[in-house]
Amino acid sequence: MRVIDFFDRGAAIAPDREALVSAEHRxxxxxxxxxxxxxxxxxxxxxxxxxxxxxxxxxxxxxxxxxxxxxxxxxxxxxxxxxxxxxxxxxxxxxxxxxxxxxxxxxxxxxxxxxxxxxxxxxxxxxxxxxxxxxxxxxxxxxxxxxxxxxxxxxxxxxxxxxxxxxxxxxxxxxxxxxxxTLTEQVWSALVAITHAAMPPVDHPVYLVAAPMTHAAGAMALPMLAAGAKVVIIDRADPLEVMQAIDREKVTDLFLPPTVIYGMLGHPRLRDFDYSSLKHFIYAASPMAPDKLAEAIRVFGPVMAQTYGQAEAPMLCTFLSPADHAAAAADPALAHRLASCGRPTLLARVAIMDDDGLLLPPGDRGEIVVRGDLVMAGYHKNPAATEEVSSHGWHHTGDVGWMDDDGYVYIVDRKKDMIITGGFNVYSAEVENVIQGHAAVQNCVVIGVPDPKWGEAVTAVVEPVPGATVTEDELIALCRSRLGPVKTPKSVLFEDHLPRSPVGKILKRAVRDRFWTGRDRLV
The missing domain is CATH 3.40.50.980 (Rossmann fold)
Structure with missing residues (x-):
């Protein structure tokens, strides 16, 4: 199948249904x-x-x-x-x-x-x-x-x-x-098939494109068009505009990065709109804090769905379904799964690998690697980079994670963002999840900064919820109670706005670079 064939399928089954809707067009x-x-x-x-x-x-x-x-x-x-x-x-x-x-x-x-x-x-x-x-x-x-x-x-x-x-x-x-x-027709066919297997379309689906259509939000529109969905396009992922569009257009499916969802949850008009049309509220780009995720389920219903992928293996390497979310939110014995990005999807094989190319058993941490039809053909005109990420016959994601006995994958950090403090490894995502769960925290990043005693000192940089108050001592005490002394930040800094990429993802590296610029070593 060609990518355009999937659109043509939608046109064949629903020729008179609205396909593309934006401010000036229907x-x-x-x-x-x-x-x-x-x-x-x-x-x-x-x-x-x-x-x-x-x-x-x-x-x-x-x-x-x-x-x-x-x-x-x-x-x-x-x-x-x-x-x-x-x-x-x-x-x-x-x-x-x-x-x-x-x-x-x-x-x-x-x-x-x-x-x-x-x-x-x-x-x-x-x-x-x-x-x-x-x-x-x-x-x-x-x-x-x-x-x-x-x-x-x-x-x-x-x-x-x-x-x-x-x-x-x-x-x-x-x-x-x-x-x-380089993404082939085979990659797109795999993405469409996986999407329909993981999230079977409802009758008359409505998909909202709020994040840039040049990235995940646009890529996910293609499987939706194959089902004859109405694709509603708004110019930006503003929390209020997203909530209004869900209510106005009766949106069934949408994708947003966690940062926008946090903005929705913290918005004073959150409860003013009807979200009952939602079937799949997809988030990706980074994990959501489990406490914020539980709140989203209470507000939007049992519709939250997480995908994990990257440009080289788009969107759906793993999937945490709405049923998985609802079960984890309802059962304390399964609550830990809210920190997972789900299990491998139908056409993707996902494993954990050590630095020597050995696949690791459940529970062991290593690099997340992927095989299957969803993986790119390589980097255009860059064979050296292609070879580097394709060693041992797998695509190397650069993400550190582990898999439990039931096949759920947990991301703990980017491989290069691991903090080594006093000889101990600290994975920043674990600390971020705890801090992010505080009601007064909108977003945060946890980084290692140069320290003469520890080598790297665990440091949190926090963006508070507008109008809310939280102190450094309060967050340090929270982390100490949940994580112990090694993983607890030595300091907490506050900023009105953390730097973000054009697609809304927080730029942790940009925050970290402020503390390491001009040094011969970066760890």
Whole structure:
């Protein structure tokens, strides 16, 4: 199956149902399919009628229904989708366009000021189309559509090839230049199959895209479109706007990072909206504090679902179902599972490995590794990096975790974020979960900072709930009572806002770097 085939399935079973909804558009599946056929015909014509020459097709836009139609049209033409995060720095986006050998670019007019730098920095670029209006020397999407009126006859209908490259996803680039993750049609087929197996769609599903559509929120929209879902797109993951959209559109499924969910739980209008339509409230990117998760279940119902993955093995390596969440919240003997990211999914094999390539038994900590159809084909034009993360025949996630006797996986840290203090290993996620459970804590990170006695001193940096009060002594006492002296922070610092990535993930490395800059050693 090709990625576009899954959209076409949705169009076949629900042609007159709304497919893409945003502030200015409410488009049916029939309308979106025609749009994508016309976009694909135009791209094919610009590539001389050769689908293999369409190349990498990037979309640089805020969350927007027509932007989503452009990415679908690029996939239909045989192009390779390169998602560009509208919230990332322009220099980072231009660098990734060059890394991904971008040839065709759909851009929103709000980013038109970057076009000179894009043209200068991306030597492979051949075509630019503005999504929402005509620019000087750049045709609008309306211009392109007007020139493809007979699109159904001219749009390419390509033969499925499981190994054909369908997308280049960025790795994030928070610790250096972002790599281009090669995702094949096989990877996307696996993602769709796993999603439907783990979260069977309800009748008339409604999926909310609030986080950037260029990342997990957009990736999860593709399996939903295969079920004929209405995909509602809002421009940002603002807690109030998300709660209003759930109520207004009767959303059944959505994905959000934990930071946004914490903002919802702390919002004064949390109880003003109807959440009864929800079936799957998916969170990922980082674990949720068990206490906050239990609160979310009380507020939103037995609908919370956690997935674990990364760009190299997207979204659903493991899955903690709503039933798992509800059971853990109701039974003290199972409460520890709220700290888990779930069990391996249908088409992913997940294991724990030591530094010598030995798979470890339940209970032992090591690196989380993955095999299966969900794993990338490699990093584009970067064989050395590909080899590094593929040693011993497994994809290495860089995350430290362990698996219990029932197959539930627990993430305890990034491999490089482990704190060594006084000769003891401290996994920061354990400390963060305790602090995050305090009612006055909105978010926190736990890091090791240079210390002449301990080597690294466990330190918490806390973002309080607005208007709430909590003291350093109070949090230290909480940690000491729950974790013992070794894992208890030596100090607690407070900040109004922790730094975040463009997708809302807290940048722990950026916090840590403040304390280590200028040193010969970083541990």
């Amino acid at each position: 488009l049916t599946y029939r309308e979106v399919r025609r749009l994508t056929l016309r976009i694909a015909a135009s791209l094919a014509a610009r590539a001389g009628g050769n689908p293999d020459a369409v190349g990498t097709v990037a979309v640089w836009s805020p969350n927007h229904a027509m932007a989503f139609a452009c990415l679908l049209g690029g996939l239909r033409a045989g192009g390779i989708w390169a998602p560009i995060n509208a919230r990332s720095h322009a220099d980072d986006n231009i660098d990734f366009l060059a890394t991904a050998d971008c040839q065709r670019l759909f851009i929103h007019s709000s980013f038109a000021q970057h076009l000179p730098a894009i043209r200068a920095g991306v030597p492979t670029l051949q075509d630019v189309v503005c999504i929402d209006q005509r620019l000087d020397g750049v045709p609008s999407l309306d211009d392109v559509l007007a020139g493809a009126a007979d699109a159904e006859a001219r749009a390419p209908d390509l033969r499925p090839d499981p190994q054909r490259i369908a997308a280049y996803f960025p790795t994030g680039g928070t610790t250096g230049r972002s790599k281009a993750v």
